[in-house]
Amino acid sequence: MATLPHTPDKGDFETAATTKSSTSTRTPKTAPRVRRDKVTSHDSFLNYGNGRWWKIAIVIAVVSFATYFLIDVEPRHNGGSWYGYTMGTIGFALILWLTLLGVRKRAMTPGRWSLKAWTSAHVYLGLSLIVIGTLHTGFQLGWNVHTLAWALMMLVILSGLFGIYVYATLPKALSANRYDEDGAITEKVMIEQMKQLDRQIHDAAQPLDPEAATIVERSLGENVFAGSFWQRARNSYPGDLTRIAMGELRKLRNFRPRTDDDPFERVETLLSKKEALLAKLRRHLQLKSWLQAWLYIHVPATFALIAALSAHVFSVFFYW
Numbered sequence: 001m002a003t004l005p006h007t008p009d010k011g012d013f014e015t016a017a018t019t020k021s022s023t024s025t026r027t028p029k030t031a032p033r034v035r036r037d038k039v040t041s042h043d044s045f046l047n048y049g050n051g052r053w054w055k056i057a058i059v060i061a062v063v064s065f066a067t068y069f070l071i072d073v074e075p076r077h078n079g080g081s082w083y084g085y086t087m088g089t090i091g092f093a094l095i096l097w098l099t100l101l102g103v104r105k106r107a108m109t110p111g112r113w114s115l116k117a118w119t120s121a122h123v124y125l126g127l128s129l130i131v132i133g134t135l136h137t138g139f140q141l142g143w144n145v146h147t148l149a150w151a152l153m154m155l156v157i158l159s160g161l162f163g164i165y166v167y168a169t170l171p172k173a174l175s176a177n178r179y180d181e182d183g184a185i186t187e188k189v190m191i192e193q194m195k196q197l198d199r200q201i202h203d204a205a206q207p208l209d210p211e212a213a214t215i216v217e218r219s220l221g222e223n224v225f226a227g228s229f230w231q232r233a234r235n236s237y238p239g240d241l242t243r244i245a246m247g248e249l250r251k252l253r254n255f256r257p258r259t260d261d262d263p264f265e266r267v268e269t270l271l272s273k274k275e276a277l278l279a280k281l282r283r284h285l286q287l288k289s290w291l292q293a294w295l296y297i298h299v300p301a302t303f304a305l306i307a308a309l310s311a312h313v314f315s316v317f318f319y320w
């Protein structure tokens with residue numbers, strides 16, 4: 001079931017990351033763990049108020065279709081008939097109201113018009129626009145500014161649908177990825193574990209010869225948040241310092257005599273652990289970036305839609 005992220009604009013699902021222990025500036029001796037035996041339950045905004053908004057949206061769609069087929073418009077339905085104007089005005093007003101979610105999102109209040117209620121209405125009334133907007137055109141589409149407005153509306157709606165899919169599926173993948181053998185860990189804990197591993201690798205590298213030690217040192221303190229949005233979204237980091245260090249160290253080790261209690265072996269084991277942790281953290285960042293990616297289409301397309309709609313309305317009245 002889709003639930004709203006706690007701070008969706010940041011794609012942040014880390015409620016535990018804001019607990020007192022995890023925001024403390026003191027360096028803990030052992031990384032704090034957050035047990036997630038119980039998953040916090042959120043009622044889905046998709047079914048808010050016993051499905052009030054999808055029921056309303058269905059009524060809107062049925063009434064729109066019924067009136068479209070029952071009302072006789074000569075010579076045929078089009079955006080310029082009284083029926084077309086009525087549907088167009090409702091559609092325009094609805095689009096402006098849907099856009100206001102951006103403002104509403106930033107002012108949370110509980111109750112009847114909570115963000116959840118608002119989002120539920122947004123989703124289903126947004127979907128009902130497919131019917132309202134399309135019937136407004138009377139299916140007369142062409143290469144003009146009117147159709148551009150309709151196409152942008154469809155793009156916003158389709159990206160919204162993709163957003164719902166993302167909210168419904170990714171949080172599960174996010175929590176599954178955060179489990180290790182001791183239970184669930186937060187992003188903060190992963191970063192803390194990374195720092196600890198770096199310290200252990202630093203200590204383990206002390207007995208190495210200067211050439212090998214330099215290779216290891218170069219891989220320490222890597223900023224996992226460095227890199228572009230696309231690198232995070234694709235989870236592709238060609239210049240990954242840990243992997244480079246492991247490769248170089250392996251090559252170097254081939255020319256060194258094997259000893260009991262080999263420091264190379266200890267460093268390699270720690271580097272492999274770090275590589276596994278990095279993979280987990282980067283997968284986490286990838287999922288979070290996907291949670292945001294659809295909004296990079298939904299929001300700019302909304303503004304393009306409002307611009308195209310204004311041009312559409314202006315041209316209609318200008319050439320009246």
Ligand code: HEM
Binds near residue numbers: 008099101129161299
């Ligand atoms: C033309 C119709 C629509 C317009 C103009 C519109 C516009 C917007 C705007 C401006 C936001 C606020 C984004 C932000 O500030 O972060 C938003 C959020 C959202 N929209 Fe739409 N939208 C439309 C249709 C839809 C549809 C049909 C769906 C789903 C099927 C949908 C799903 C969502 C969701 C889930 C959010 C909340 C995002 C979040 O809180 O992270 N939208 N929309």
